[in-house]
Amino acid sequence: MLVKSGLQRVALRPLARASQRFYATPSAPGAVSFALSDEQRAIQELAQTFSREKVVPVAAEYDRTMEYPWPLIKEAHSLGLLNTHVPEKYGGPELGLLECSIISESVAFGCSGIGTAMEANGLAEAPLIVAASHEIKNKFLGRMTEEPLVASYAVTEPGAGSDVAGIKTKATKVGDKWVINGTKMCTNSGHANWFFVLAVTDPDAHPSKSMTGFVVEGDTEGIVRGKKEINMGQRCSDTRMVTFNDVAVSEENIVGKRGEGFKIAMKAFDITRPLVAAGAVGVAQRALEEATKYAQERKTMGQPIINHQGVGFMLADMAINAEAARNLVWRSAWAKDAGERNTFHASIAKTFASRAAVENANLGVQVLGGIGFNTEMPLEKLYRDAKIFELYEGTSQIQRLIISRTLPTIYPA
Known part of the structure; x- marks a missing residue:
């Protein structure tokens, strides 16, 4: 192409x-x-x-x-x-x-x-x-x-965010169709041409084997798209509640095999978590650049504020955050590209990069002072936008859980 x-x-x-x-x-x-x-x-x-x-x-x-x-x-x-x-x-x-x-x-x-x-x-x-x-x-x-x-990834539910195993949406076999009922909260849902939907198909099975993934056309009868949610940041991103009311799909719409939905969703995160972390790096880098430029132009006591140690050290911390986060993202991406399992490194990258975005946005506002709190300056928006990185695609606490559970396999007693 x-x-x-x-x-x-x-x-x-x-x-x-x-x-x-x-x-x-x-x-x-x-x-x-x-x-x-x-x-x-x-x-x-x-x-x-x-x-x-x-x-x-x-x-x-x-x-x-x-x-x-x-x-x-x-x-x-x-x-x-x-x-x-x-x-x-x-x-x-x-x-x-x-x-x-x-x-x-x-x-x-x-x-x-x-x-x-x-x-x-x-x-x-x-x-x-x-x-x-x-x-x-x-x-x-x-x-x-x-x-x-x-398209939209319909996995998260109002009562099941990080707890993917706790989803309630069900798909029941009726004749030669699967009928989906449940509610999801997902990105792009107001405009999605199609959805990937994770639903419980075997309620008596272990959660890791109870779910199945389906691909569902966006115009299928029974899909009800709710109102756009007004979020603290990333406000042009479209997040809505989507309700599936007796949405019928064929057997051919199953992604993978029946009962493998949870496993497939987890494998997908190995691809997407490094990319979310990369987005956090972008926010951290933007905050660093905006704050550094401002600190060279703004003068107090006869000199640019970047020359004041208090400001200079904040900028140094922001540079450390951005550079370290980027290297962790590239490490996790490289592992996947090299054919390695990258779950451990993807979780590390997402955790650190998310925190880097939040800290850099916070420090950036601090460097700009009162004007950084104003909507005329980009730091105000970066500050609001950054927080979601610690929440979506698995909270930072979930990432730490994944990391800690992996450690014994790396360093056995």
Whole structure:
């Protein structure tokens, strides 16, 4: 797929496994490097140009109006910045996770709400990439690459967020159909062309084997989309309650096998958590840049405030946060691209990067002082936007639970 714009032309198809080519294998001589390949730098430049020239100028207005950013979704699609891990076989660029994380960071730098609207596509697509049949992939992933559509990952429920095993939505076999009943709370749901739905199909089985994933067309009878939720931050991202009232789907709509839904959802997180963490890095980096520029312009006591140790140390902490978070994200993405299980590193990356975003936004407001508390300055929005990173795609506490339970396998007694 050739991606064209007036700013850049990037041939994405040859980049499908750029990170594997660049890093070789974990044990190969010279495999560890912090440089990007020429292809990866081209992707980064394309994404950063899109973010700085198209997203940054309109971010505050989208935050104010809370409108869904369709014009930017369409432009991102035309540039090849959507659906980036969809396999070539189904029309996508099949980028490695490292390349996808570079894009996620770049877009979130401009506006993490717009970044979430884009990244929610990847979350809905991930279970299909992991486990769906060729027919489902061809039908649902193929259409995403052909035109600017969005999809929704319908797993979270009002009473079951981080506790995925506690979901109540049920799918019951009636004749040759599966009938879904339940309520979800999910991103992009007001505009979704289709949903990935996790539902209980075997209530007597262990939670890890009781659920099944389904792909459901957005116009299926019985789907009721609620009102847009007004969130503290990322306000142009569309979050709504979606109710499934006797929604009938065929056996062919099952993703993977019956009873494997929980396992598939967890595998999907290995793809998406590093990308959410990358978005947090984008927020942390934006806060650092805005605060550093301001500190060089604002003067007190006859000199720029960056020269005052109290301010300089805050900026130094922000730089440490952003750099360390990015390296953790790249580590987790590299592991996945190299064929390793990256759950442990993905949870570490998400936990640290989420905290980095929150701390950098907080410190950024502090550097700007009273004006940083004003809506005219981007730090106010970054401060509100940052918090969600510690909540969605598994709270920071859930990530720590995953990390702590993994440690005995790494360091057995």
